[in-house]
Amino acid sequence: MADFTAEVFQNEFLSDGATDVHAIVTVTCSGAGTAGGVGSTSDGSTAEIIIVDTSGSMQGRNMESAKHAAAVAVDQIADGTWFAVVGGSHVAERIFPYPNARVSMVAMEPGAREEAKRAIARMAPGGGTAISTWLRMADELFSTVPAAQKHAILLTDGKNESEASVNLDRVIQQVTGHFQCDARGVGDRWVVEELRKISTALLGTVDLIAQPEDIADDFAALVQKAMSRGVAAAELRVWAPQGAQVLFVRQVAPTVEDLTARRSELNALTGAYPTGAWGDESRDYHVAVRVASRPVGSEQLAARVQLAVGGEVVSSGLVKAKWSDDDALTTRISPEVAHYTGQAELASVIQEGLAAKAAGDEATATVKLGRAVQLAAETGNDEATSRLRKIVEVENEEQGTVRLKRNTAKLDEMALDTASTKTTRVRKS
């Protein structure tokens, strides 16, 4: 049985008249078991769909690498797991089970694995790109199986050019909550923002695969990770007292994801935010609540941050507010809150800076990416620093003064963009 713990990091002391309470809550899961395996909290069944772009642009090295990667992924899917393979162009096609098969998904077993690989080998590129049709087919296939945990991998190499973007937005919204999806782009002709929309809504990750040869390793890792998530679906619950306002709820590690808008109301004081499946891992959440100020000396619970699995609260962290007139207590800033505030800002200034650069607004891009360089240094995010240095010439890291580099590689910008939401943990001093 999985074991969850919640740890709260905050400075609970507020100065007289202060109203805003910030806390980082670290939720850690251990003993999650494997998806569908012994010790799993799911009902014993999981489902996996591999969605591969088969549009005309995939022709050549990309298609061959993608086919190889899909076959490798199929090898990683555990026996007993419901699975399917979808090929996507301007329409979606069920590659396996074969289109004429009477079942939509099959339970993995050695025979099915070999047959699926044969089907994958016969995939041929052609047509345009309408990702909404791929997601809709995955959703339909998933809906036919009773699996508690549903996960998809989506691989594309191009822009979603065969449909209006509102179309994709609408379908994303329709399938949200039905399955989780990790999105991958190969090469430099796909659009980071499009795949990020998908992975954010579907509680997955987005990443760039620069070289087609690397797809197979990435797929194998993604499937392994999905298979290792023994806790099917959980939700983060945030209670705030009557009259209080939840300013935001943000996952801040391992990646920055703003959960605020994903709130569904559990009761008048408690909101629930989906977290997707859990393996043995740790995630950090930044919760900010505005409460009415109380007299110095008062104490109030500002938030209960809880993790619930199957409707049961399995762990709870208490965020407190204590009003004090002791400046030594109230002026201290929690290092965790400061760190993740910086990391969240880092993610947004990188994205805003790259967007400005793409739009030709060099002044804004310079300011934003300069700030990013400064924040990356302050929060010790070396990975972001080295990625930023491929885009900008750093004049003064401390002050965040930079010049935009000329003729940067598109791949470097995309790598910076996709990795922008990855955070580093607080360095324990």
Add this chain to the structure above:
Amino acid sequence: MSDPTSKETGSEMSTDTAAVVTCPECGEVAAPGARFCEGCGTSLTPPAPDAGNGSGVTADGAPAPGGPPHPGLTARPGEVQEAAPPPSATVLDPDPDSGVVPAARPCAACGGRVAADGYCEACGTPAQSERDHFEEHPASWVAGVCDRGIRHARNEDAMALATGPAPGTSPDRFAALVVCDGVSSAPDSDVASLAASRAARDVLATYGPGGTPASGAPVTGGTSARIAGWTDALVASSRAASAAVVEAAASIAAGRSPEDPVREPPSCTFATAVVDGDLVVAGWIGDSRVYWLPDSGEAEQLSVDDSWAQEMIAAGIPREQAENAPQAHAITRWLGPDAPDADAHCAATVARGPGWLLVCSDGLWNYCSPAGDVLDLVHRVQEEHAGEPLAMSGALVRWANEQGGRDNITAALARLVPTGRDRGSAAQPAPAAP
């Protein structure tokens, strides 16, 4: 006391008691002196006085929420002391840091449900322990509220009230109101103050109607004889309170590891008023106060603080200046193992018209020191609460909290309506003929 360095010591309460108590609901064996079952939260305080010892005073001075008011002393109060466990055993105060609260009391701030994590489910206010806030209402004309306030981590004030069987309008009416304020620079003063207040109350009850004091006789006679008698009784009660503090200190010290000795013994103040017919006798040690607040006429502070501020006032420094000096709250007399003496100073007055007797700690009077200000305040809450003493005491505490609640707050009120037929001046009224 308003020593700003209020400490949060571990709750090393004395827990000796006479008998093992099991929860009537779930059968869980209760911790000694527990008011509520740890298992299911059922109140362990007997809903009615223990008939076995013939006493009207429960061992536990603080009534269970929603429980009936104390019916008052009925017979042989001398037995009360034997039957009652040591006062220090009647407190079960959960560590405020652990969040473990024995009682499922509704939230003090909004009335909402308190969750298992120790905070209100609606407004997030921390749960109050029984020790943090309690009320007593032994008769319709006597009530008091004792509250932690806002600034302090624990409630080191204590209060114990008792009344006689006669109604408040009778010439035989009797009440004893005891307020003790633990010195917050000394750890475990909350235990000491509660022990002291209950010991004093129980001693005073034995001098009241129908009582059998351990030494001397119940107070009777003419006004001057009774003033003398109550002065002796008040000194006896302050000595008993002192002994209770010393005993509590000893058991606290015994419960400590030798590496962590008690640096400062617990101590507390003492302010008491006895109502005997129309006569009011006050006794005090330290700076908790007794005020007589007539409906018409001059308000009067019966007690005289044993404090640095009072000494300065006596020396001619204006009250406001003296009471706002940094050392204003240093007290010159107190109860405790290191106290030079334990004899209450006393003063008496005879009520000539209806009015309120108020016994309070400095958590209240800090915000309204002059007797006239207290009078105005009490008259205001009297109007707002239709003269109901419990509601008024609660309103006084709330008012002090609204002023900042910098200290623990205790306010105990008795409503006096003089009969003019003071029992000492006439023959003892005969029992009503059938």
